[in-house]
Amino acid sequence: MSRLLLRGADHLLTMDDDRRELTGADVLIENGVIAEIGAGLQADAPVIDAGGCVITPGLTNTHHHLYQSLTRAVPAAQDALLFGWLETLYPIWARFTPEHMFTSAQVGLAELALSGCSLSSDHLYLYPNGARLEDTIHAAAEVGLRFQPTRGAMSIGRSQGGLPPDDLVEREADILEDCIRVIDAFHDPAPGSMCRVGVAPCSPFSVTRDLMREAALLARDKGVMLHTHLAENDEDIAYSLETFGCRPGQYAQELDWVGPDVWHAHCVKLDAEEIALFAQTGTGVAHCPCSNCRLGSGIAPVRQMREAGVPVGLGVDGSASNDAGNLVAEARQAMLLQRVAQGADAMSARAALEIATRGGADVLGRPECGRIAVGARADIAVWDASGIETAGSWDPAALLLAGPTVVHDLIVEGREVVRDGQVVTLDMPGLIARQTRLAHQLMDRL
Numbered sequence: 082m083s084r085l086l087l088r089g090a091d092h093l094l095t096m097d098d099d100r101r102e103l104t105g106a107d108v109l110i111e112n113g114v115i116a117e118i119g120a121g122l123q124a125d126a127p128v129i130d131a132g133g134c135v136i137t138p139g140l141t142n143t144h145h146h147l148y149q150s151l152t153r154a155v156p157a158a159q160d161a162l163l164f165g166w167l168e169t170l171y172p173i174w175a176r177f178t179p180e181h182m183f184t185s186a187q188v189g190l191a192e193l194a195l196s197g198c199s200l201s202s203d204h205l206y207l208y209p210n211g212a213r214l215e216d217t218i219h220a221a222a223e224v225g226l227r228f229q230p231t232r233g234a235m236s237i238g239r240s241q242g243g244l245p246p247d248d249l250v251e252r253e254a255d256i257l258e259d260c261i262r263v264i265d266a267f268h269d270p271a272p273g274s275m276c277r278v279g280v281a282p283c284s285p286f287s288v289t290r291d292l293m294r295e296a297a298l299l300a301r302d303k304g305v306m307l308h309t310h311l312a313e314n315d316e317d318i319a320y321s322l323e324t325f326g327c328r329p330g331q332y333a334q335e336l337d338w339v340g341p342d343v344w345h346a347h348c349v350k351l352d353a354e355e356i357a358l359f360a361q362t363g364t365g366v367a368h369c370p371c372s373n374c375r376l377g378s379g380i381a382p383v384r385q386m387r388e389a390g391v392p393v394g395l396g397v398d399g400s401a402s403n404d405a406g407n408l409v410a411e412a413r414q415a416m417l418l419q420r421v422a423q424g425a426d427a428m429s430a431r432a433a434l435e436i437a438t439r440g441g442a443d444v445l446g447r448p449e450c451g452r453i454a455v456g457a458r459a460d461i462a463v464w465d466a467s468g469i470e471t472a473g474s475w476d477p478a479a480l481l482l483a484g485p486t487v488v489h490d491l492i493v494e495g496r497e498v499v500r501d502g503q504v505v506t507l508d509m510p511g512l513i514a515r516q517t518r519l520a521h522q523l524m525d526r527l
């Protein structure tokens with residue numbers, strides 16, 4: 082039996098069903114599961130001293146494009162709006178190979194791990210030069226994060242009136258066939274699974290109505306989740322009204338893209354009727370505040386969504402539109418952005434942390450993650466509250482108001498991924514050198 086004991090945390094935010102907060106607490110982990118929570122626990126196990134620390138559940142990232150960590154801060158895309166931004170980046174992404182996908186995924190996931198993230202989804206929707214979804218799955222397995230990659234897709238290229246160049250889109254029959262292949266090969270539905278695959282056409286404007294419908298049928302048949310971008314900004318709403326004759330929420334409903342097995346990224350522009358629809362059907366939302374700020378998309382009505390009962394999680398989104406992938410910083414941004422729109426009581430530090438932990442886990446269909454409770458998976462973030470960022474805080478458990486943005490220890494399924502602020506599963510200097518070399522090669526070829 083593998084065991085690990087976290088001993089003597091100053092504060093433990095459980096995010097359990099009662100949102101209990103404990104002081105001087107220990108957590109005993111056995112075989113990847115939380116076995117006991119309390120004070121003065123005794124066990125024959127390696128010990129992590131959590132004195133001076135705040136313990137939270139590992140954070141959940143519900144929206145990312147890991148491959149984009151190779152195209153951060155591209156000059157021509159730094160100040161562009163969404164559609165222009167995409168048109169700048171597509172030709173660069175068209176040069177990616179399996180090596181680019183693997184390396185950029187490891188960089189993105191290592192960055193997430195350092196920011197306290199234990200569970201991440203990914204949305205990979207382009208497959209140039211032999212790239213495949215498993216390039217990212219193998220990358221995640223080495224990093225040691227719980228991973229929910231989605232097989233994304235685009236099928237409407239420029240010659241059909243779409244945005245992406247024709248060489249970045251695929252035939253719809255090929256897309257569906259590859260979805261089946263990767264689900265059969267890599268999807269593990271078991272509780273505690275380290276890899277669950279989803280189906281994720283890029284957005285309603287990059288595939289046909291038929292593919293959206295077929296994707297929903299396939300996902301239901303296979304028992305996997307559905308994900309896409311929805312209602313991201315005003316252009317997106319205008320496109321939907323013009324092309325489909327309805328708002329994005331209605332379009333999703335028509336195509337059977339609502340339900341507890343569906344989550345949509347952004348949803349900045351959902352109206353009251355769409356929020357009610359999402360609440361009624363249990364359709365999830367991946368809120369990406371930094372990306373929405375960076376692209377000037379607007380402020381998602383997260384408070385209204387949560388009050389209505391919509392499951393909301395947090396996403397850093399791809400590093401071409403963030404450009405950082407720090408999830409705890411993202412949670413702080415979520416809190417601040419709601420306050421810009423709706424006042425200082427619009428979202429508390431604890432509410433934002435809840436969205437970032439159990440909120441996201443629920444959106445991804447993982448109620449066994451995102452909380453510290455006996456029987457839950459042992460995905461735990463340990464934050465050092467003795468540093469300069471917390472010095473003088475009257476409430477260190479209000480981590481997002483004053484606290485570190487790099488985790489001290491991160492445990493995933495009972496295994497250490499970060500120890501003393503360092504990723505221990507990877508050769509980080511080697512990884513950064515590979516990523517830098519690949520980025521420079523892409524620049525040189527432009």
Ligand SMILES: [Zn+2]
Pocket residue numbers: 144145146204310346398399
């Ligand atoms: Zn996105």
